[in-house]
Amino acid sequence: MKTAPAKGAEIVPLKAEDGLRRHGRLSAKKITLAHGGGGSAMRDLIDDVFISAFENPAMGDLEDQARLPLTQFTASGDRLAFTTDGFVVDPLFFPGGDLGKLAVYGTVNDLAVGGAKPLYLSCAMIIEEGVEVETLRQLVASMKAAAAEAGVSIVTGDTKVVGKGQADKVFITTAGVGAIPAGLNLGVRQVQPGDVVIVNGKLGDHGAAILAARGDLELESPIHSDCRPLTGLVQALLKAAPNTHFIRDCTRGGLASTLNEVSDGTGFGIRLQEKAIPLREELRGFCEILGLDPLYLANEGSFAAFVPRAEAEAALAALRRVDGGQEAAIIGEVTTSGGRVIMDTLFGGARIVDMLVGEQLPRIC
């Protein structure tokens, strides 16, 4: 079968037709332990569900490893960026995304915020016995679309099936590699007092979308996950503000945790302006009802960038031209002392924004 090659695969010097095998067909409706047993059932699963979607030249003849030309990395930079992340989410599908999309964008974004050009991903799946094959197909299709959107190729992978109750439906681990352009050295230690803190868009949507989709709270909400690749946004930012010091995506623990990590890592304080933090009206209402603080809700398509003030306006203008950056805003700045994150409240007071201990739990009344 023909699939449109992912952008990242375009310069791999193999022809798309090379080395691709005839596919097995999977007729089962549900995954059983047999599909992890190493026999023909497993091969059918891999062929029909994974290879048929991800097939690309770098997979070659399904050797035990993907073989990637070094020239592609050296053409894009002088260092390899390498990262891995495990993804579990309940429910698997939620407004604005699904586990597959998360697994691709999560790893892509970990590479992107380091300034790297993400190129290749691996994908290891742990599947619970009894999962519908159709569910897997949907996740894989979503990963394929996300990889194409992010310009990366999924080139190697693994599948394990575990017994009922030994995993929650599907767990995905992806690792990713990319190239960091020469001369670019983003890092928390580069952050300086006077740097402004820029976020690319509205915060907290992913965490709220997951909470609402879980159904425990019987709340309907129009909020969609912000799940998206950050590569384009980061590249635009770095082009407009080449002296940017540090970027981090605000995933688990939200903006508050990201900023506290920076404050802890540098010893500098961070002063936030509550009125400048972009939040969706629906999200504010959702948090108000449940007694949640949006600053601690997870994001999957938002970062905080630490940019010298002189380049801040250029950075904002550049971000606002890119999809997912229209709501970019300066939300605060790095201060010399304190070593704490402090927010001037909308109301005219000030409060400390601390690390969260565990998960946020909705209040009783």
Add this chain to the structure above:
Amino acid sequence: MKYADEFRDSALAAGLAKAIAEQLDALGATEETPVRIMEVCGGHTHAIFRYGLADLLPKSIEFLHGPGCPVCVLPRSRVDDCLAIAMKPNVIFATFGDAMRVPGSKGSLLQAKGDGADVRMVYSPLDALTLARRNPDKEVVFFALGFETTMPSTALTVLKAREEGITNFSLLVNHITIIPTLRAILDDPEMRIDGFIGPGHVTMIIGTEPYGFIASEYKKPLVVAGFEPLDLLQSLHMVLKQKVEQRCEIENQYARVVPNTGNAVARKAVEQVYETREHCEWRGLGDIEQSGVQFNAAFAAYDAEKKFAIHNASVPDPAECRCGDVLKGLAKPWQCPAFGKACTPEIPLGALMVSSEGSCAAYYQYSAVHNEALEEARNAKAS
């Protein structure tokens, strides 16, 4: 956000803060001899910290953070009861989220969940009833926690369960009432309170009349307040106005939500299902007579205490805890020897460190151990 942002206007707040400062001067209050106002409700404590209210006000006013956070006054023995039921086979134990972290003598519901108990977080007791409907082969137990605010919803849920003939559903009731506890606090000889900010949500049910004795017998003003920062400032202004004019009355700032007569329909539902409990244990405060409710005989079938033969045995608070003094406003959280050491949000000894409405957690997160930073924020604002 409509109907919320209007109550968070910083210009209006600055005006009110200035007027409050003038009242405090007129009363001769100083940092050493401040006017001491107890906000009874945990929701108010949370709002005071969340909006940085203390930053706007002079140091000649001191907030005492009262016992009106149902999670904070949950005794260890009651959490033990929850665990005893939750760990039984075939039980789904449903609870409001913030009760899950409260430690009993054998751990919290969150830990029990980790040990394999089927503990579910719900937002309403009706969600627990839905669980019972969907799981007819399981026993679903809802932890009915809270003041008068949540009593009507649990009472109506039980009435609905009876109407539908659902039998695999019961409630572990830890509903408490604020009035006997306010009296106990006022009777404490060490106590010095100049006035009260009254609980808005509780009053929505019980009305303002039950507070009458605070003004008539104890000569303290009380103003029922809403939960937005401007509500709190206005209520404070009303309390101080009474002080300046040497009045002691029960006033209602939250009239846009709270009728002075409360909610008679809700009270009727509560009276139909519950009766006064002779003794009720509060964390830190101990046993307070008639400060809670239990199912009456007609609804015994829905009483998890009976269904699971639970005998609420008192467990003393950890010896080093000063939860009681903090709840009564006799000690600030950081004056407790356990604060920030044996008792932190990661490993809470007392429930005041658990709930976002608990004053220990609020101080720990927003100030106290990080006091210098908050000071710096204040100084930066002034300069």
